[in-house]
Amino acid sequence: MLISELDTPALVVDLDVMERNLSQMAEYCRRHHLRLRPHTKTHKIPELAKKQIASGALGITVAKLGEAEVMLKAGLNDLLIAYPIVGPAKTKRLADLAIRAAVTVAVDSEEAARGISAAMAKRGSEVGVLIELDVGFGRCGVATENDALALAQKISSLPGLQFKGLMFFPGHFGVSPDERAVLRKQVNDFLDRCYEAFARAGLPFAIVSGGSTPSRYESEFFHGVNEVRPGTYIFNDRSTVGVSAATIEDCALSVLVTVVSTSVSGRAVIDGGSKTFSSDTYHAEHGRGFGLIKDDPATEIERLSEEHGHLNVTQSDRRYSVGERLMIIPNHVCTTVNMHDEIYGVRGEQVETVWQVAGRGKVR
Amino acid sequence: MLISELDTPALVVDLDVMERNLSQMAEYCRRHHLRLRPHTKTHKIPELAKKQIASGALGITVAKLGEAEVMLKAGLNDLLIAYPIVGPAKTKRLADLAIRAAVTVAVDSEEAARGISAAMAKRGSEVGVLIELDVGFGRCGVATENDALALAQKISSLPGLQFKGLMFFPGHFGVSPDERAVLRKQVNDFLDRCYEAFARAGLPFAIVSGGSTPSRYESEFFHGVNEVRPGTYIFNDRSTVGVSAATIEDCALSVLVTVVSTSVSGRAVIDGGSKTFSSDTYHAEHGRGFGLIKDDPATEIERLSEEHGHLNVTQSDRRYSVGERLMIIPNHVCTTVNMHDEIYGVRGEQVETVWQVAGRGKVR
Numbered sequence: 001m002l003i004s005e006l007d008t009p010a011l012v013v014d015l016d017v018m019e020r021n022l023s024q025m026a027e028y029c030r031r032h033h034l035r036l037r038p039h040t041k042t043h044k045i046p047e048l049a050k051k052q053i054a055s056g057a058l059g060i061t062v063a064k065l066g067e068a069e070v071m072l073k074a075g076l077n078d079l080l081i082a083y084p085i086v087g088p089a090k091t092k093r094l095a096d097l098a099i100r101a102a103v104t105v106a107v108d109s110e111e112a113a114r115g116i117s118a119a120m121a122k123r124g125s126e127v128g129v130l131i132e133l134d135v136g137f138g139r140c141g142v143a144t145e146n147d148a149l150a151l152a153q154k155i156s157s158l159p160g161l162q163f164k165g166l167m168f169f170p171g172h173f174g175v176s177p178d179e180r181a182v183l184r185k186q187v188n189d190f191l192d193r194c195y196e197a198f199a200r201a202g203l204p205f206a207i208v209s210g211g212s213t214p215s216r217y218e219s220e221f222f223h224g225v226n227e228v229r230p231g232t233y234i235f236n237d238r239s240t241v242g243v244s245a246a247t248i249e250d251c252a253l254s255v256l257v258t259v260v261s262t263s264v265s266g267r268a269v270i271d272g273g274s275k276t277f278s279s280d281t282y283h284a285e286h287g288r289g290f291g292l293i294k295d296d297p298a299t300e301i302e303r304l305s306e307e308h309g310h311l312n313v314t315q316s317d318r319r320y321s322v323g324e325r326l327m328i329i330p331n332h333v334c335t336t337v338n339m340h341d342e343i344y345g346v347r348g349e350q351v352e353t354v355w356q357v358a359g360r361g362k363v364r
Numbered sequence: 365m366l367i368s369e370l371d372t373p374a375l376v377v378d379l380d381v382m383e384r385n386l387s388q389m390a391e392y393c394r395r396h397h398l399r400l401r402p403h404t405k406t407h408k409i410p411e412l413a414k415k416q417i418a419s420g421a422l423g424i425t426v427a428k429l430g431e432a433e434v435m436l437k438a439g440l441n442d443l444l445i446a447y448p449i450v451g452p453a454k455t456k457r458l459a460d461l462a463i464r465a466a467v468t469v470a471v472d473s474e475e476a477a478r479g480i481s482a483a484m485a486k487r488g489s490e491v492g493v494l495i496e497l498d499v500g501f502g503r504c505g506v507a508t509e510n511d512a513l514a515l516a517q518k519i520s521s522l523p524g525l526q527f528k529g530l531m532f533f534p535g536h537f538g539v540s541p542d543e544r545a546v547l548r549k550q551v552n553d554f555l556d557r558c559y560e561a562f563a564r565a566g567l568p569f570a571i572v573s574g575g576s577t578p579s580r581y582e583s584e585f586f587h588g589v590n591e592v593r594p595g596t597y598i599f600n601d602r603s604t605v606g607v608s609a610a611t612i613e614d615c616a617l618s619v620l621v622t623v624v625s626t627s628v629s630g631r632a633v634i635d636g637g638s639k640t641f642s643s644d645t646y647h648a649e650h651g652r653g654f655g656l657i658k659d660d661p662a663t664e665i666e667r668l669s670e671e672h673g674h675l676n677v678t679q680s681d682r683r684y685s686v687g688e689r690l691m692i693i694p695n696h697v698c699t700t701v702n703m704h705d706e707i708y709g710v711r712g713e714q715v716e717t718v719w720q721v722a723g724r725g726k727v728r
Contacts, residue, residue: 007453007728041670063671083671084624086635086687089371108627111686132627139672140625140633147627171669260448261504263472263511269504271450275702276727279643305535306405306698307427307447308503322475323450334670338639339703341725361705361724363640364371 001351003344008258008325009272011336011343015352017252018234018345019051025216025233026056032220037061037080037209039231042334044359045343046074048234059102061229065093066362068103074358077101080130080209082167082229084112084140090364091119094127095160104128104207106167108140113155120160129155130167130209133194135187137171145190145197152203165207166194173215175243175284180215188223195224216245237333238292242284253343254294254327255336257309259320268320270301270309272328278335279304291328301328365715367708372622372689373636375700375707379716381616382598382709383415389580389597390420396584401425401444401573403595406698408723409707410438412598423466425593429457430726432467438722441465444494444573446531446593448476448504454728455483458491459524468492468571470531472504477519484524493519494531494573497558499551501535509557513565520567529571530558539607539648544582552587559588580609601697602656606648617707618658618691619700621673623684632684634665634673636692642699643668655692665692 003012029036038052039061049060049071059078062068068079078101085094085105094116097103107113107129120127131148134141142148148166155163170187173180191208198205211219211228219228235253236246255276261269281287290301290309298316301309309328313320330336337343338360345353367376393400402416403425413424413435423442426432432443442465449458449469458480461467471477471493484491495512498505506512512530519527534551537544555572562569575583575592583592599617600610619640625633645651654665654673662680665673673692677684694700701707702724709717 007451009727083635084633084686086622086624087371108625109686112624115687134628138628138631139669139674140627142627143629258450260450260476261472263504263506264498264502265507267502269448271447272727274642274644274699278638279645279699280638281643305503306702310503322448322473323479335638335643338670339725340727361703363373363636363704 002349003256003346003351004349006256006344006351008256009276010256011340012254012256012327013235013343013345014252014254015345015347017250021233021236021250021252022051022055025230028217029228030056034219034225035227037227037229038234039063039082039229040067040071040359042231042234043337043343044070044357045355046071046076046358047355049074049076052234061231062359064362064364065090065097066364067359068097069093070359070362072097072101080104080106080229082106084108085116086112087115088119091115092123095119095123095125098125098127099123102128104130104164106130106132106140107151107155108132108142110151110154113151113158113161117158117160126160126162128164129161130165130207131155133166133168133190135168135170135190136183137169139169139171141168145193148194149197149201149203152198152205153201156203163203163205165205165209167209170210170215180218184218184221191223232333235333238329238331239283242282248292248329251329253333253337254329255291257326257328259322259324259326262320262322266312266314268311268313270311270326271307272309273304273307275306275339276336277304277309277330278332278339280332280335282331291330294327294329366713367620367710367715368713370620370708370715372620373640374620375704376618376620376691377599377707377709378616378618379709379711381614385597385600385614385616386415386419389594392581393592394420398583398589399591401591401593402598403427403446403593404431404435404723406595406598407701407707408434408721409719410435410440410722411719413438413440416598425595426723428726428728429454429461430728431723432461433457434723434726436461436465444468444470444593446470448472449480450476451479452483455479456487459483459487459489462489462491463487466492468494468528470494470496470504471515471519472496472506474515474518477515477522477525481522481524490524490526492526492528494529494571495519497530497532497554499532499534499554500547501533503533503535505532509554509561512558513561513567516562516567516569517565527567527569529569529573530555531573534574548582548585555587596697599697602693602695603647606646612656612693615693617697617701618693619655621690621692623686623688623690626684626686630676630678632675632677634675634690635671636673637668637671639670639703640700641668641673641694642696642703644696644699646695655694658691658693
């Protein structure tokens with residue numbers, strides 16, 4: 001089958017670019033002795049998780065328990081759930097999962113740790129635990145080395161929990177090198193204080209898991225980090241390019257769409273809107289546009305209805321006509337993939353494979 | 365099963381409120397002699413489409429061919445696809461669909477009309493056609509009465525197409541009564557010019573399909589409109605309330621979530637982010653917040669990560685703790701439902717039913 005035979009909208013992955021992205025990250029991690037544990041929230045596809053393992057990852061990261069279950073079913077059995085698991089329904093499933101796979105979870109509260117421990121004890125299983133640190137993003141994570149140590153000591157005393165180390169997400173990292181240097185210093189100071197406090201208390205640990213998209217090729221500059229969890233790198237997207245973490249040529253996934261209307265002056269309408277791309281905005285250039293039209297960057301996708309993309313065609317010489325097809329790089333590939341049931345893998349003009357987004361919709 | 369036994373995040377519909385919404389719209393349409401053809405893009409659930417028919421709708425509206433196929437499979441056989449159907453793959457499926465159901469499509473270009481006609485002629489089927497007018501929203505639709513007439517005449521001359529009337533979407537209608545009155549006059553002037561041009565040309569038609577959420581209970585003020593396509597009214601949402609088209613008490617759907625972290629000062633984190641709510645912003649009060657916390661409106665959902673909702677808890681006296689559950693009215697219920705596989709119908713504290721979102725993911 002050829003790309004030209006695919007109906008639209010369709011998610012199309014350039015396999016050559018994707019494979020290059022996988023090798024590049026694996027090579028970076030090998031060079032810097034970092035364990036690679038890719039975040040599969042970006043694709044939610046077990047076949048792609050297996051490609052990541054084949055390229056050198058030691059295990060995978062997921063956001064949700066339901067995603068972990070899908071991945072384990074497909075044979076992926078070293079799983080980090082980088083998310084607080086809270087509530088009896090989930091801790092029970094976690095305990096079942098931990099019987100069958102090597103599972104680690106992130107925790108930032110004693111409440112969460114106690115709930116998990118109770119379920120593990122009941123089921124007779126054991127789970128690894130990373131303590132999440134808030135290094136400035138202000139989402140989850142403990143704020144000080146003393147909080148981290150107190151929580152680690154608590155975890156070490158609870159049945160079914162094995163304290164494994166620390167985890168953080170520097171999601172607030174900016175674009176400029178100067179800004180990044182300042183933030184890196186803050187993170188490293190916090191990490192150093194933790195290492196000192198834990199050493200003083202005689203509480204050793206093996207894992208320090210860090211990284212984020214903007215900082216992904218700078219993980220070697222974080223003190224003591226020995227594991228990274230990059231997600232978007234497999235595909236990249238307009239926002240990854242916007243924060244200078246990739247180039248347009250590194251973007252493997254495009255949304256193939258059709259122009260369905262040109263009747264309004266100055267406009268063209270494509271058959272993809274917020275239910276195809278997601279409404280996520282662009283994290284650069286003042287957030288303009290809902291995607292990049294590959295062969296006409298001057299034309300902005302100004303607005304999205306649910307099923308219509310509104311193109312402002314007044315800034316380009318290109319003329320649009322009903323029925324023609326466009327390739328668009330989405331702003332945020334993770335939320336785009338999350339709304340689709342399948343992705344097409346292509347090489348040149350040939351459709352080589354189709355993957356089901358098996359982890360999509362596993363919201364719990 | 366009780367609501368308290370549902371795991372989170374979960375979409376929960378208050379059946380009493382939903383049934384009241386359905387009756388109210390049906391009653392309004394009966395009173396004003398408007399044919400009700402609800403847009404099922406809001407729920408994508410055949411069982412709910414059937415409830416809409418049972419409450420007085422004469423047929424349904426869908427956005428995508430794939431949604432139409434799901435609805436027909438479930439027995440709904442009077443379908444308006446309010447979207448331009450473009451490309452050979454889709455026109456072939458449309459022709460197959462039109463053999464088995466009463467199907468009408470919206471068209472705003474000769475290219476689209478010709479493509480559909482060719483597929484109909486080949487299959488020996490027939491489809492009704494509405495011409496979409498652009499009444500100022502600037503998305504799809506022809507701009508003048510002469511364009512509308514020329515396209516209608518073309519459609520009347522093509523095999524397999526039956527010209528049925530006009531359709532428009534006043535999606536640009538504002539909140540203030542004054543603003544609405546001005547826009548209504550513009551729309552009515554355009555409609556009047558169309559009626560005159562078509563009468564002069566001797567081209568009669570039966571349907572004038574109008575309406576939008578802000579204007580939904582004002583459809584009787586549009587000249588000649590005899591059919592409406594409301595969607596959101598079955599559930600309503602924060603944006604419907606924001607444009608004064610509903611009250612909080614009319615919002616039938618809530619997202620049930622759990623607080624999973626309170627470790628960052630001034631914050632609480634819930635287990636739903638942009639992959640649970642969608643990133644759609646709020647169309648009132650300067651767009652602040654990604655949903656309304658039902659029992660604590662002062663606390664803003666300030667930001668969404670993919671799986672985390674970031675609550676700013678500094679403006680409220682309420683204290684949040686890990687493990688507690690909240691009900692949240694989403695900004696835009698259509699895009700929220702679109703990311704979930706099922707919805708729970710509840711009455712009081714009892715979970716009465718669960719529906720599969722069967723049309724979800726039917727992007728083509």
